[in-house]
Amino acid sequence: MSHEPSILVIGLGNPLRGDDGIGWYAVDRISELTEAGDIEFLKCRELMPEISERVSKVKRVLFLDAAVGTERGKVTEKQVYSSEEYPPLATHHLDPAGLLAFSKALYGSAPRAVVMTVSGESFEYHNGLSEGAQGDARLLVNRACEILDKWLRGKGRSCEDPDCRLISFLNGSNISPA
Amino acid sequence: MSKQIIIDPVTRIEGHGKITIQLDEDGGVKDAFFHVTQIRGFEKFCEGRPFYEMPSLMARICGICPVSHLVASAKACDQILGVRIPSAAEKLRRVMNLAQMIQSHALSFFYLASPDLLLGMDSDPAERNIFGVLKKNPTLARDGVRLRQMGQQMIEWLAGKRIHPSWIVPGGVNERLTVEKRDQILAMIPEGLFIAKRTNDWFRGVLDKFQKEIQTFANFPTLFMGLVDDEGNLEHYDGKIRIMDASGSIIADKLEPENYQQYIGEAVEPFTFLKFPYYKPFGYDDGIYRVGPLARLNIAKRCGTETADKMLEDFRKLGQDVVLSSFHYHFARLVEIVFGFEKIKELLESPDILSKRIRAYAEPNRSEGIGVSEAPRGTLIHHYKVDDNGLMVWANLIIATGHNNLAMNRGVLQVAKNYVSGTKIPEGILNRIEAVIRAYDPCLSCSTHAVGQMPLQVDLRSIDGRIIDRITR
Numbered sequence: 001m002s003h004e005p006s007i008l009v010i011g012l013g014n015p016l017r018g019d020d021g022i023g024w025y026a027v028d029r030i031s032e033l034t035e036a037g038d039i040e041f042l043k044c045r046e047l048m049p050e051i052s053e054r055v056s057k058v059k060r061v062l063f064l065d066a067a068v069g070t071e072r073g074k075v076t077e078k079q080v081y082s083s084e085e086y087p088p089l090a091t092h093h094l095d096p097a098g099l100l101a102f103s104k105a106l107y108g109s110a111p112r113a114v115v116m117t118v119s120g121e122s123f124e125y126h127n128g129l130s131e132g133a134q135g136d137a138r139l140l141v142n143r144a145c146e147i148l149d150k151w152l153r154g155k156g157r158s159c160e161d162p163d164c165r166l167i168s169f170l171n172g173s174n175i176s177p178a
Numbered sequence: 179m180s181k182q183i184i185i186d187p188v189t190r191i192e193g194h195g196k197i198t199i200q201l202d203e204d205g206g207v208k209d210a211f212f213h214v215t216q217i218r219g220f221e222k223f224c225e226g227r228p229f230y231e232m233p234s235l236m237a238r239i240c241g242i243c244p245v246s247h248l249v250a251s252a253k254a255c256d257q258i259l260g261v262r263i264p265s266a267a268e269k270l271r272r273v274m275n276l277a278q279m280i281q282s283h284a285l286s287f288f289y290l291a292s293p294d295l296l297l298g299m300d301s302d303p304a305e306r307n308i309f310g311v312l313k314k315n316p317t318l319a320r321d322g323v324r325l326r327q328m329g330q331q332m333i334e335w336l337a338g339k340r341i342h343p344s345w346i347v348p349g350g351v352n353e354r355l356t357v358e359k360r361d362q363i364l365a366m367i368p369e370g371l372f373i374a375k376r377t378n379d380w381f382r383g384v385l386d387k388f389q390k391e392i393q394t395f396a397n398f399p400t401l402f403m404g405l406v407d408d409e410g411n412l413e414h415y416d417g418k419i420r421i422m423d424a425s426g427s428i429i430a431d432k433l434e435p436e437n438y439q440q441y442i443g444e445a446v447e448p449f450t451f452l453k454f455p456y457y458k459p460f461g462y463d464d465g466i467y468r469v470g471p472l473a474r475l476n477i478a479k480r481c482g483t484e485t486a487d488k489m490l491e492d493f494r495k496l497g498q499d500v501v502l503s504s505f506h507y508h509f510a511r512l513v514e515i516v517f518g519f520e521k522i523k524e525l526l527e528s529p530d531i532l533s534k535r536i537r538a539y540a541e542p543n544r545s546e547g548i549g550v551s552e553a554p555r556g557t558l559i560h561h562y563k564v565d566d567n568g569l570m571v572w573a574n575l576i577i578a579t580g581h582n583n584l585a586m587n588r589g590v591l592q593v594a595k596n597y598v599s600g601t602k603i604p605e606g607i608l609n610r611i612e613a614v615i616r617a618y619d620p621c622l623s624c625s626t627h628a629v630g631q632m633p634l635q636v637d638l639r640s641i642d643g644r645i646i647d648r649i650t651r
Contacts, residue, residue, distance in 0.1 A: 045341065049308075050327035105312045106320050 005040035007151055008058040008111075009144070012065040014045050019120030019133040022066040022140065029141045030148070038152060047094040049102045056107035060151055063096050063113065064144060066120035072136060075143040076117045082110040116144055181205070183598065185608055197611055198449075199594045207598050210591040212583075212615060214452035221573045229258050229542065229564045230348050236560065236575075237342045242285065245278035245333065246553030246578075248346040249415065250560040253549030255348030257436075258564055260543030266533035267350030269525045272415045273363075274336050274346065275551065276518040276525075279414065280370070281329025282554035283471070283511040283518075286619040287377070288322020291508055295384055299391070299610050306609070318380065321373045325515065328366050332522070335359045350537035360526050370519045371485065378489065378512045388505060394596040395614045396504035396589025399424030401457055401467035403581065404474040405435070405552050412478040412486075412517060414552040421457060421467065422477045426499035430459075435550035438559055442576065454583050455576055466584040469556025470618065471510030476500045481513070483520035489513045504589055504617045511619070514554075542568040553578045555619055579620040589614045 009030060015021030024043045031041045040058065044051065055061055063080070070076055082104045083097035094102065096115050104110035118140045121132035129137055183199040202208040224235055233251040237244035249271055256263055263271075293306040296315055305313075312319040330340040336359065337343030345351050385392070401424070405417040410431075419433035421441075433441060445454040445462050456465035467473075481487045493513055496506050525531065542564060549560045556578030563572040593614045 048330075049323050050330060052323065053327070102323075105309060106316070106323060 004057075005038055006059045007039045007062065007148065008055060008060070009039060009041050009062045009064065009148070010047075010051075011041070011043045012045075012047065012063060016125065016127055018122045018124050018126040018128070019066050019130055020123050021127075021129060022118060022120055022133060022137050023064040025129060025137050026064040026140050026144060030144055033145070034148075039148065047096065047099045049094065049099075049106075052099060052102040052106055055099060055103040055111065056109040059111050061096075061100075061111050061113040062144060062147060063115040064140060065115065065117045066123075066133075067117035068120060068123070070117065070119045072119050072132075073139070074118070075136075075139050077143070077147075078115045080113045080115050114147065116140060116147070183594075185611060197590055197615070199590075199598060199611070201598075205599060207591070207594045210587065210594045210611075211449050212587045212590050213450045214583075221575055224570050224573055227570050229255055229547070229562060229568050229570055232560075232562060232570065232573075233346060233348065234342075234344055237344075243278060243282055243553055243555070244342045245274055245346070246551065246558050247560070248343070249275050249551045250549040250553075250558045252346045252348055253551060254547035254560045254562045255549070256538075257547030257549065258542050258544050258562065258568070259348055259538070259540040261349055261538035261540050263350040263538050264533065264535040266354070266528075266530045267536045267538075268415070269528055269531055270336065270351050270355060270536065271346055273522050273525050274333060274343075275414055276522050277329050277332035277336070279329075279554050280515050280518040281326045281333070282619075283515050284322055284325035284329060286554075286616075287508060287511050287515075288318070288325070290616055290619070291613075292318060292322065294609065294613050294616075295381070295388075295508070298387070299613060303609070315380075318377070321377055325370065325373055325377075328370050329518075332363050332366070335362055347537070349539055352537065354534050354536050355532055357532060360531065364523060364526055367519050367523045371516060374512060374515045374519065375485065378509075378516070381509065381512060382492070385509075390596075391610065391613070392503045392505045394593055395617055396585055396592060397502050398588065398592060399502065400585055401429070401460070401465070402473035402476045402500065403457070403467045403469050404477050404557055405550070406478055410479040412474060412481045414474075416551075419550075419557075420477045422500065424500060424502060426476075428477075435559070436548040438548070438550065438561075438576070444576070450583075452583050453576075453580055455581050456584060463584065466588065467581065468504070468585045469578055469581040470507060470554075471514050472501060472504065472507045473556065474552065475510045475513060481517045483517055483524065486513055486517035486520055489516060504585070504614065507617045507619065511554075555579055556581050579618070582618050582620065586615055586618055586620065589618075 009027055011023035011025075011027030013020040013023040015024045027041050027043050040054070042051070042054065067076060080096045080100065082100035096113060100110040100113060118133070118136035122130040181201040183201065185197040196213045198211045198213065199207055200209040220236065220239055224232060227235065232255060233248050236247040236251040239247050252271070289308055292311050293308065296318065297306050297310050301310070308319060333343060334340045336355070337345030345353060402422045403419065405413040406420045407413040407417045410420070419430070419435050419438070420428060421430040421433070423429050430441065441458050442455050443458045443462065443465070445456060447454060454462070456462045457467050458465060475490060475493050481490050490513060493501060493506070493509060496509065497503070545565070546563050551558055558578050559574075559576040561574040562570060565571050590611060593611050597610050
């Protein structure tokens, strides 16, 4: 059964800057667990207005990113809403609220969104996560899968669907993120 | 008592700059200066690096026009290798260069300039931005986002990523074009042309509202410089340098770009980090010239594609012998967006565009290489010298925006003289001063080979430096 994606997962960050690649890592791991179906994946170094059309077409957005200075061993989650104030000029970057504002203003739709982050340890020039961040990155993947499962179950999905592997993972199957 | 008006920073441009307007004893404008406050150091810190790293390094000068630096840098490296790149590689580089032209011009026109064009120079600053455009003309805003998206998408399909792509390399490109990607890009062309033409129709309709700006936005005689092909037509990747004067006479033609030091000098002024290139035979200041879309359309005989050539006819009607007003950079960008889509289609339909012969390999065979191309903002020059091991010993970059520095300063002075008087500084006048800079679409991060948020503040200073008045945005 194929569906138009109703969920967009966006991994943010620069994978050439060590733990700033946590968002991309998480997207890579989660996307291995699900095939097409309801979830669309996107990896980007920065949010730009040009992404807003894709955002406007889904019902929910999950942003995954690294944070600086937050509590280790913990996933920080925050609902994010379309910004009421005008976002920055946006020639260089937007934040999630600004992107939602563009989506609403340009295309009439700002989906419900959550930002999830874990603390990064090292942001030096390096391809790959630091040892200290790898555990937290797996936490991020697990928590993201829980949220996605909840969103999918809310749509009445079942294990006959292409997203079954995602749900099986959460039910403790042999499938696990690398 | 003389006074100064300072606009710091200039808004809605790429990079950071400030403007100082010096008033005389009677409150009239005496002089004006455009200060570029960034310094980057690329020409210095690349010394000691292998020459083949230069395209990747130089692309990091800018996040908006990295492809331009990739192209010019790769061409300089091609010369160091002593190779002639395969035909398919040249075409693919051209496609990517044009895709960047489209997205960069879309950024400039829609994101940076359209708030002024749609809402007016005197509109509320809180509304004079892309969201204000959205409220008043949502189609225009969506069109801008879509055009930029298209250009960036083409770049991503070709090179794997939108910003700082690494696909263009010394000797050619590092991956052949697939049928799938070619067809994806071709499928975008009709929509892109439709949007560009719709924008052109809208823009022609609002031009009458800006007659005073057209007359006063750096509307003065200068030379114009850029690349043209063998037939004297619009060219962005290769060709020879042509220089035209304000009466439309070609004063220098078929100049080898590699010999740029024979006809381009660079002066330094104490009030800015941006150098002042000038046409040597005419000397500093008199050798003032402009580059970029306005210059390219002035010097070219034709664009060479159907719709762009029709728009070029309309462009020529905006002036007598040549189009002098820098306000018309905006229209020139629209012409080049249309040209970009049409030319990309033509290149992608070439029989050899899918060829696997996409790169020439060699060891360094020359100790010097010069790469010249047309970036969205104008002529771009990368000049490298290497040692026997191919390690960089010297680099000189002349960036498009740098070529326009004399003209930008003179343009600010002209606008200031027409709009500033007394000690009252209405917001709209400040925006006009900034808007003349914006017409050139300067890329200041590039041109001082960025960053730091500065609060927007205008200081009115007495001749002894005391702040008499201050405006903050």
